[in-house]
Amino acid sequence: MSNENKSIHDFDFNLICEYFSSVERQGPGSPEVTLKALSFIDNLTDSSCIADLGCGTGGQTMTLAGNVPGQIIGLDLFPEFINIFNRNAEQLNLSDRVKGITGSMDNLLFEKESLDLIWSEGAIYNIGFERGLNEWREFLKTGGYVAVSEASWFTNERPDEIHDFWMAHYTEIDTIPNKVAQMQNAGYIPIATFIIPETCWTEHFFAPCLKTQEAFLKKHAGSKTVEELIAGQRHEKELYDKYKEFYGYVFYIGKKI
Numbered sequence: 001m002s003n004e005n006k007s008i009h010d011f012d013f014n015l016i017c018e019y020f021s022s023v024e025r026q027g028p029g030s031p032e033v034t035l036k037a038l039s040f041i042d043n044l045t046d047s048s049c050i051a052d053l054g055c056g057t058g059g060q061t062m063t064l065a066g067n068v069p070g071q072i073i074g075l076d077l078f079p080e081f082i083n084i085f086n087r088n089a090e091q092l093n094l095s096d097r098v099k100g101i102t103g104s105m106d107n108l109l110f111e112k113e114s115l116d117l118i119w120s121e122g123a124i125y126n127i128g129f130e131r132g133l134n135e136w137r138e139f140l141k142t143g144g145y146v147a148v149s150e151a152s153w154f155t156n157e158r159p160d161e162i163h164d165f166w167m168a169h170y171t172e173i174d175t176i177p178n179k180v181a182q183m184q185n186a187g188y189i190p191i192a193t194f195i196i197p198e199t200c201w202t203e204h205f206f207a208p209c210l211k212t213q214e215a216f217l218k219k220h221a222g223s224k225t226v227e228e229l230i231a232g233q234r235h236e237k238e239l240y241d242k243y244k245e246f247y248g249y250v251f252y253i254g255k256k257i
Helices: 013-021 031-038 059-065 079-091 129-139 160-169 176-185 199-219 224-243
Strands: 049-053 071-076 098-102 115-121 140-153 188-195 247-256
Touching: 013 079, 013 199, 013 224, 031 059, 031 140, 031 188, 031 247, 049 059, 049 129, 059 071, 059 079, 059 098, 059 115, 071 079, 079 098, 115 129, 129 140, 129 176, 140 176, 140 188, 160 224, 176 188, 176 247, 199 224, 199 247
Parallel strands: 049 071, 049 115, 071 098, 115 140
Antiparallel strands: 140 247, 188 247
16 A cells, blocks of 8 residues: 555554644534535424534534534544543533533444434544444434535546545445435435535645644654655645545435434
8 A cells, every 4th residue: 555545544543633633624624514514404402412423623513503502412532632622612612512522433322312413524434324324323313313424426437546546445435326325225314415615625624734734744753654644635635636526525414214
């Protein structure tokens, strides 16, 4: 495997955490996109229970909290992300109803049928789209919603270079109709599907990361591992710039039946 094709998971967790802790978002997205996805979800009240799985440092979670009632729990595997998450909630005076906890999305400790909404931006790939939708369903109340953004193909055919890149990193990437069918087969009514805008990648993810990369390389000068990590991140940006008409993140919103 070349350095450019190393998955982010091939690097030390502490190194990944340190790198991504310095940016507001750990993946493509924006407050506007979070709110657009939220607009398809109704019936949330002060007694609603919401879980943001793979929440990172909580960029999107704080947007949610500012626009919906109810209790929100953010869950992430990285303790340092959760420390930042809880500091952010405190600074925004949201600690009374927003809490981050360390945990894994493949071993949820919520009560069965206790959640009104499960949210996950750019993180469900960690256990797989189909597996996530099927396993998480039991924690949702009937009529509850799931809203996730997921890497998807925009076309049935694509150049070999980008196809091979994604097959090396996430074999479950698929076309939008196939993803919608998977959601339906998992027991949800597909409520809405939309492609997130290019600016979610360029302005809200790649641009902030570029500044972080320079500082990170200086801090860890001489580290081959850090150089490989940054090279991989830059290669991902180059591929997106070259092939963005063929793939991207898509929001999928479903309602449990």
